[in-house]
Amino acid sequence: MSTQSTSWVPPRAGRWPLFGAFTILFLIAGQVLGLTQSPADRDMGDLEKIIYVHVPAAWVMSVTFAIVMFYSLRYLWKRDERDDLAAAAAAEVGTLLNGLTLALGMIFGKPTWGVWWAWDARLTSTLVLFLIFIGYLSLREFVDDPERRAQWSAAVGILGAINVGIVYMSVRWWRTLHQMQSSPETVDATYVLALRVNAFAFLFLMIYFVRRRYESLCLVRAADHAAEAAALRGA
Amino acid sequence: MAFADDWRRVRAIAWKDLTTERRSKAGFNGVVALGVTILMLFGFALGPDTQAIRDAAAGALWLAALFAAVLAFNRSYQVELESGALDPLLLYPGSRWAIFSGKLLANLSFVGLMLVIVVLVGIVLFQVTIPAAWPALIGVLVLGAIGICTLGTFYASMASRSRAREVLLPLLLFPMLVPALLAAMQASKALLGGDLMHEADAWIKLLIAYDVIFLIATHLAFEHVIEA
Numbered sequence: 001m002s003t004q005s006t007s008w009v010p011p012r013a014g015r016w017p018l019f020g021a022f023t024i025l026f027l028i029a030g031q032v033l034g035l036t037q038s039p040a041d042r043d044m045g046d047l048e049k050i051i052y053v054h055v056p057a058a059w060v061m062s063v064t065f066a067i068v069m070f071y072s073l074r075y076l077w078k079r080d081e082r083d084d085l086a087a088a089a090a091a092e093v094g095t096l097l098n099g100l101t102l103a104l105g106m107i108f109g110k111p112t113w114g115v116w117w118a119w120d121a122r123l124t125s126t127l128v129l130f131l132i133f134i135g136y137l138s139l140r141e142f143v144d145d146p147e148r149r150a151q152w153s154a155a156v157g158i159l160g161a162i163n164v165g166i167v168y169m170s171v172r173w174w175r176t177l178h179q180m181q182s183s184p185e186t187v188d189a190t191y192v193l194a195l196r197v198n199a200f201a202f203l204f205l206m207i208y209f210v211r212r213r214y215e216s217l218c219l220v221r222a223a224d225h226a227a228e229a230a231a232l233r234g235a
Numbered sequence: 236m237a238f239a240d241d242w243r244r245v246r247a248i249a250w251k252d253l254t255t256e257r258r259s260k261a262g263f264n265g266v267v268a269l270g271v272t273i274l275m276l277f278g279f280a281l282g283p284d285t286q287a288i289r290d291a292a293a294g295a296l297w298l299a300a301l302f303a304a305v306l307a308f309n310r311s312y313q314v315e316l317e318s319g320a321l322d323p324l325l326l327y328p329g330s331r332w333a334i335f336s337g338k339l340l341a342n343l344s345f346v347g348l349m350l351v352i353v354v355l356v357g358i359v360l361f362q363v364t365i366p367a368a369w370p371a372l373i374g375v376l377v378l379g380a381i382g383i384c385t386l387g388t389f390y391a392s393m394a395s396r397s398r399a400r401e402v403l404l405p406l407l408l409f410p411m412l413v414p415a416l417l418a419a420m421q422a423s424k425a426l427l428g429g430d431l432m433h434e435a436d437a438w439i440k441l442l443i444a445y446d447v448i449f450l451i452a453t454h455l456a457f458e459h460v461i462e463a
Contacts, residue, residue: 142398
């Protein structure tokens with residue numbers, strides 16, 4: 001079945017480990033800034049510190065799933081299997097961030113709302129999104145043929161992305177108690193800086209993870225191609 | 236002209252699938268029996284308080300229908316895969332979407348018929364009083380069935396050809412069906428309660444939008460999925 005070109009060379013790590021080291025330091029700096037420099041919230045006290053991980057995780061999660069969508073569409077358009085591997089790498093990292101968003105949201109929710117879980121629109125649709133991408137990653141595990149896996153996961157990824165908006169709307173009609181979306185105007189200036197720094201730290205971390213995962217997925221595929229070529233030569 | 240040809244293909248595929256089902260009947264009987272069994276189990280979970288059962292009737296009915304329908308979707312490709320008939324089917328000239336439409340139509344008839352029986356049993360078991368707006372309720376049943384069957388037929392085309400298809404289909408399908416099920420349940424619940432708050436309208440509109448969006452999306456994507 002695998003008729004795709006094998007002409008590509010797996011990408012090299014290059015300076016990416018250096019970028020990774022920078023990202024970790026930047027993240028540590030961002031967290032220190034958030035923990036020490038921002039004042040305790042009037043109502044929530046030091047509880048508000050969790051927003052420096054919860055909110056960036058949620059923001060960057062959306063960016064990551066947009067990357068999945070982009071590479072899935074590009075795969076269907078150009079049929080380059082590296083696009084599929086990039087989508088897969090982004091999906092893994094996106095699911096991780098999605099799980100992190102949920103877990104941190106629950107930890108945040110218990111003391112502020114008094115419950116670990118509330119059936120509100122954003123929580124529920126985030127959970128649905130998480131389950132959709134668990135399905136996406138399972139599909140990739142359960143399908144062996146690389147071309148088939150690539151086409152199917154592209155379709156599942158795109159349909160899943162289309163569904164996110166509908167899920168959100170349907171659950172919002174059903175029940176809502178989440179606060180309105182935060183924007184720099186609704187958040188006090190002292191929090192904005194720490195929030196922005198940490199958002200960039202998470203963004204860099206995501207890029208780093210996706211890149212390194214993409215490299216390793218490419219190496220696995222390249223090894224498959226090499227084994228196939230060797231078998232064809234009758235080695 | 237081309238569309239007329241494709242439409243004939245759609246009918247031919249649907250006819251073929253339904254004939255296979257009609258000749259064995261075992262599949263349909265099994266699925267209906269499962270639907271009724273699930274209804275009964277929901278009764279145990281919710282009862283024996285009559286009012287509680289009545290309040291939960293809409294949700295229980297849709298879930299019983301969903302769990303039973305999931306079995307039908309994998310079956311619709313299973314028979315062909317076992318006899319190696321899917322590849323020859325793809326070799327026939329004509330649009331790929333016609334194959335999907337045909338299978339969808341067959342599944343819709345299959346699930347629709349199952350739904351009629353399960354709903355009738357549910358009305359008796361859950362002591363539901365039939366509301367004056369029963370035509371709207373039938374509309375909701377049709378729209379809900381279209382939503383479930385569209386994505387069910389689509390995802391089954393992948394799941395049935397993968398390892399672990401029994402796990403994969405519900406895993407992929409159920410989260411995707413959240414808006415359709417939520418809308419169908421809420422609309423049914425509102426209509427069964429006399430729709431005093433006039434909320435059924437909004438849910439029916441959402442259901443229509445969902446059906447239209449995914450009918451288009453699955454028809455476009457099917458070509459990529461079936462050829463791989």
